[in-house]
Amino acid sequence: MDINEYIKTSDALFHYTKTSTAIEQILYTKKFKLSSLKDTNDPREYKFHLLSIHWSGWSEEDKMFDLQSKAISVIDRILKYECRVMCFCTNNKPTLVLSDGSSIEDEHICSEGWSKSRMWSQYGQNHYGICLVLSKKELERVLSEKESQIRAYLANYVKYSQKYGFDWEAIALDGNRLESEGVEEYSFNHVMENSEELFFRKHIDYRDEAEFRVVVFDPNKKLEYLDISSLIKCVIVGDRTHKAYISLINKMCSDINIESRRVYWDKGKSHLLLCKST
Numbered sequence: 001m002d003i004n005e006y007i008k009t010s011d012a013l014f015h016y017t018k019t020s021t022a023i024e025q026i027l028y029t030k031k032f033k034l035s036s037l038k039d040t041n042d043p044r045e046y047k048f049h050l051l052s053i054h055w056s057g058w059s060e061e062d063k064m065f066d067l068q069s070k071a072i073s074v075i076d077r078i079l080k081y082e083c084r085v086m087c088f089c090t091n092n093k094p095t096l097v098l099s100d101g102s103s104i105e106d107e108h109i110c111s112e113g114w115s116k117s118r119m120w121s122q123y124g125q126n127h128y129g130i131c132l133v134l135s136k137k138e139l140e141r142v143l144s145e146k147e148s149q150i151r152a153y154l155a156n157y158v159k160y161s162q163k164y165g166f167d168w169e170a171i172a173l174d175g176n177r178l179e180s181e182g183v184e185e186y187s188f189n190h191v192m193e194n195s196e197e198l199f200f201r202k203h204i205d206y207r208d209e210a211e212f213r214v215v216v217f218d219p220n221k222k223l224e225y226l227d228i229s230s231l232i233k234c235v236i237v238g239d240r241t242h243k244a245y246i247s248l249i250n251k252m253c254s255d256i257n258i259e260s261r262r263v264y265w266d267k268g269k270s271h272l273l274l275c276k277s278t
Contacts, residue, residue, distance in 0.1 A: 003234050003259045004272065007114055007133055012233070013088035013212055014113040015132045016123035019237075019245055022130040027235070027252045031225040034084035034216055042202060050075050050171070067178050074187035079198070082151075082219040086226070087211055088134070089113045090157070094207040097161040106160075109208050114236050115263065115270040118208055124238050130249070131263075133234040136212065142231065143214065151217040152192065156200045160207040171197055188217075235260045237275055247277040 006012060017026070026032060037045045050072045091113045093105045110116055120127045143153050171194045178186045191198060199215045216223055235253050237246065237260065246262075253260045260275035 003133075003261065006233060007272075008091065008112075010091060011136050012113060013090060013134045013136050013139065014119075015088050015134065016119050016129060017132065018125045018129050019241055022132065022235070023245065023248065023252070026132065026228070027249070027256075029225075030227060030229045030232075030256065032086065032228045032231075033225050034086055034218075034223065036080065036084055038080045040085070040087075042206070044165070044203065048079060048166075048198075050173075063179065064175060067175070067183065068173060070183045071173055071178055071187050071190075074183055075191060078188060078191050078217070078219075083215055083217045084224070085199070085216070086139075086214040087209075088136075088213070089116060089119055090136075090210045090212045092157060092210050092212075094210045095157070095159045096204060096207060097159050097163075097201070099162045103159070106207055109210065111210075112270075113210065114272065116208060117265075117270075120238055120263070127238040127240040127263075127265075128242065129238050130241065131236040131238070132232060133236060134228060134231040135233055138231045139214070142226065143216075146223055146226075149218075149222045151188075151219060153217065154192075154195050154199065154215045156196070156213065158200050158202050158206075158209070158211040158213055159196075160202055160204045162204050164203060167197055170194065229256065232256065232258055234258055235275075236272070237262045239263050239265045239270075243277075246275060250275060250277060 037048070040046050091111050093107060093111055094109055096104050096106050098104065114131055114133065120129070120131070123129070124131060140155060143155070147153065171190075173190065181189065195215070200213060202211070235249060235258065237249060241262070250260050262273045262275040264271045264273050
């Protein structure tokens with residue numbers, strides 16, 4: 001499929017980054033580094049800590065605080081140190097979760113994942129950076145092949161809520177299960193069962209990202225980097241990306257048999273052009 005057509009499909013994932021990161025790390029090594037939640041720029045994630053006052057189903061109150069304290073500590077460890085994420089922009093219209101709990105599709109968001117001006121500004125080095133185009137289908141295939149090396153992985157689209165914060169009642173600890181399953185097993189099960197609230201929900205302010213996210217549970221740190229040789233389809237350079245990098249980017253793209261393009265903004269509208277050295 002022609003790359004200009006491919007980038008319009010639901011299979012196309014877009015990752016905005018700095019030019020130096022794209023050249024020196026991703027394109028040079030053919031590897032993508034997974035990030036920790038504690039290193040994200042969303043305070044809902046990097047400052048998350050399960051509240052100790054929420055629980056349900058405790059059968060023996062004298063054990064309550066000790067088990068609760070241990071479970072909160074383990075859940076905190078899992079979220080901050082034992083899972084990593086990969087975040088991508090998509091062509092999808094984002095799903096909004098309204099204050100009454102109902103969901104709608106936001107029809108007013110730009111659906112072209114490569115042409116989101118705020119994404120270029122925030123993540124693409126103020127339009128001096130690069131947008132990598134990868135295949136969702138290939139990403140999920142590679143991850144499925146890595147399942148034996150990791151504990152688990154999740155992949156889904158993020159939904160955007162009108163409400164700030166978490167649904168604390170929904171993620172309350174269950175004392176009876178905690179006691180019967182044990183702290184470690186229950187804590188991991190609790191995270192997995194509440195994955196949508198913990199990983200795939202952001203505030204509505206972020207809706208224009210139309211994010212597709214992968215969460216990898218990797219306590220033994222075997223998948224800090226993911227080989228993207230088969231995933232990457234195209235490199236798109238920004239409107240301001242310096243010409244000094246163009247020849248190098250084209251050469252690196254040619255070496256891995258992918259195409260390159262350039263975003264050009266004119267009169268407030270974006271255009272996708274061939275990426276030429278001169």
